[in-house]
Amino acid sequence: MRSRGMAAASCLTLVLALGVAACGGDDPETEGPSGSAPQAEGKTLKIYSSVPLQGASRVQSEALVNGAKLALEQVGGKVGPHTVTYESLDDSTAQAGSWTPEAESANALKASQDDTTAVYIGTLNSGAAKISIPILNEAGIPMISPANTYVGLTTNDPGSEPGEPDKYYPTGKRTYTRIVPKDTIQAAALVTLMKTEGCTKVAMTNDKEVYGAGLARVVELSAKEQGLTLTANDAIDKNASNYRSLAQKAKQAGADCFLYSGITANNAVQQFKDFASALGPDAKLYGPDGVAETGFVSEKDGGIPAGLNKQVKVTIATLSPDQYPPDGQQFFKDFTAKYGVDNPDPYAIYGYEAMKLALDAIERSGTAERDAITKALFETKDRTSVLGTYSIDENGDTTLTDYGVYAVKDGELVFDQTIKAAAN
The missing domain is CATH 3.40.50.2300 (Response regulator)
Structure with a gap:
């Protein structure tokens, strides 16, 4: 999905000036069960989301956030040995009635300066993603969008602008994925x-x-x-x-x-x-x-x-709920039971799946380091999910098309x- 653009370079300058630290520590790995890959010692990790919680998109964004909360709650806030917490950030202002470049930049910087940040879920608006992708890319933080659809965030296909998408990835490495079709x-x-x-x-x-x-x-x-x-x-x-x-x-x-x-x-x-x-x-x-x-x-x-x-x-x-696989149909039942909403906003299920994918990538990463989580995200193949079965391609795009x-x-x-x- 959507919206306003701003030059990414100014955000990058600010990040570099602040000296954003890369995530991760030197926690030693412990051996897993016999024959399995080594498992990292338990860490406390944080997942942030950034969506507009004020203005015309408020109801939609709140449903997305509630979907993410439900997914984390269902696993008891744990992935393997790791404890995962979640913080919802607002990239809108009451005065603007929608997201603003300043708010989104501040959110991305907050996540970048938090050594415990594992994944950033966002954004709702494609213009906001143009702001946060470079900031998070510099910090090596993997990003999962439940809503962005703008072509130029991931490819130079028709509809993109000159220099896209490479200008959003200053490290030269892709860190952004999305679970909605472009x-x-x-x-x-x-x-x-x-x-x-x-x-x-x-x-x-x-x-x-x-x-x-x-x-x-x-x-x-x-x-x-x-x-x-x-x-x-x-x-x-x-x-x-x-x-x-x-x-x-x-x-x-x-x-x-x-x-x-x-x-x-x-x-x-x-x-x-x-x-x-x-x-x-x-x-x-x-x-x-x-x-x-x-x-x-x-x-x-x-x-x-x-x-x-x-x-x-x-x-x-x-x-429609009845056109999703059994897992998807169960999600709508669980969401209704949890929040008392008979007709959940369409983006509730995308917030849920964004969190589920983040947790899955953390688990598959083995070490829970940012680079390993990013690698796991891009290695997502034939994932059985509430949305159906999909993969993430080399650009960070979903293979879903309906x-x-x-x-x-x-x-x-x-x-x-x-x-x-x-x-x-």
Whole structure:
């Protein structure tokens, strides 16, 4: 998923100036059972997460954090001989109503300066990842994102910018992984969905941020491949009072569908109102995972008017509970029992799996040193998980490709269908 960018170099300068210490000690190893690999003496390790706990993404982020807490609780805070603790950090501010570069930088620096840090779970927004990946990479801290989808964080595939992704890895070694498919998959899923539902001409806007602009570029490529006409890809001013002129331009171009590429906090609701008004009640309105949250779909929480519910669909790399393997279905039962939520936010299961993968990598590392944990993460192959079976490739990407389509009913996201879209 998502959002704002900032030059990574300034963060790196600060890290170097502070002299961030590498993790790990000189704890001696002890021999394991006969014939097994040596096991490290028990350590106290910490896992941090960094997501926006204020603003439009608050509900989504809290579900993600609760999923992570549940996973750690289920193992009693222990992995082999090691004690694992967890601290949730907030990379948003009340004033901004979303993540900020300053908050994310501070969180990454805090984790980097903590010798007990084993894994950093985050970020929710792709723009925030551009800030923290270099900082954590310098400190050798492995990172698992439960939400980032921007192409350029891991590859130089179409949709990325010059210098990506190498500029985020100053040590020359990859330390970042993610368990959601990158935007080449999401873009293909969106275009496939719009074509399937009869769209002939689509007006698109993007919020100019890392996630929104990047996804829009990949949508353009996928639309060309699949033969779907885009009437525009307009970069919006997130502070505009309305978008009526863009909506009227779309109407004059004959658009029968609208797609917004960006996050809720960047005036998504106003855009959907204005384009719905201009294109009429039969127009179909689409959004990506950047708006798949309560703050967008619930009118009482400042989201779209209830009258637009039937026109809106969004994509997100989360499926219906009954389409997950048994472990995934059990997760939803456990989450509901623990937190009393009948319809868990889609990102709850990603927070859970991010923590489960972190704990698994620590266990497989043998020594629980950062380098060994990172190596274990990148050696993840055919992992049986709540999300299904997946591997982590050499770039740090998951091999999962399915995307869920969600409709909106009574201010809530309701699973509609699965789109099996391969990257272009």
